[in-house]
Amino acid sequence: MANVVMYTTAWCPYCVRARRLLDAKGVRYTDIRVDAEPERRPEMEARAEGRTSVPQIFIDDLHVGGFDDLAELDVEGRLDPLLGLS
Template sequence: MANIEIYTSPTCGYCHAAKRLLAQKGVSYTEVDVVRDPSRRPEMVSRAGGRRTVPQIFIDGDHVGGCDDLYALEEAGKLDPLLAA
């Protein structure tokens, strides 16, 4: 099973949608709340190539992008192979 990390904030609808999709896939993930732990935000921005919005999603250390990117992978049939790696 892949190692999934998602940077989020509690009031972000896109974060909830991304987590919902991952839950539907039955995969676990590590969530980093950048509001409760603001010291992690610079780490997220650095890892995400300068992106500052949440969510930012990583699968096995590779930056997938945000919620729209995650759903695009799902629609293209490319998410399941990433999650199974």
Template sequence: MGSNVEIYTWSSCPFCIRAKALLDRKGVNYTEYSIDGDEAARSEMAKRASGRRSVPQIFINDQHIGGCDDIYALDRQGNLDPLLKASV
């Protein structure tokens, strides 16, 4: 079945594009919330992300992973694939 992956983005954000590229390379289906200029959506994201307001913010199975650097670090450590394979 796989994990439930959600990513909050801005359409022109290079870090968002890079994070999505990693997920795309891994063949991950994810839900993208493009929050360009939507302050209510950004506030909701920040609530879920322990106050972090930068994008992207990534969640796997409702667990906050962090941003672009965080997901790449998980991948380098070999810890991303097990998260992505876990069922919800």
């Protein structure tokens, strides 16, 4: 299975949606809460090439982007292979 890392906040509705999508697929992920650990925000911004919004989602070394990008991959049938589910 792929290594999934998400940079999130507790209150972001798109973060909640990303968690729900991955949970529904039974995918384990590392959830780095930049509201609880603000010192991790520069790390997120560097990995996400300057993006400051949350969530920022990574599958292995691939920067997926935010929830809309994750959902689009799912609709297109490209998410499961990236996650190692197919």
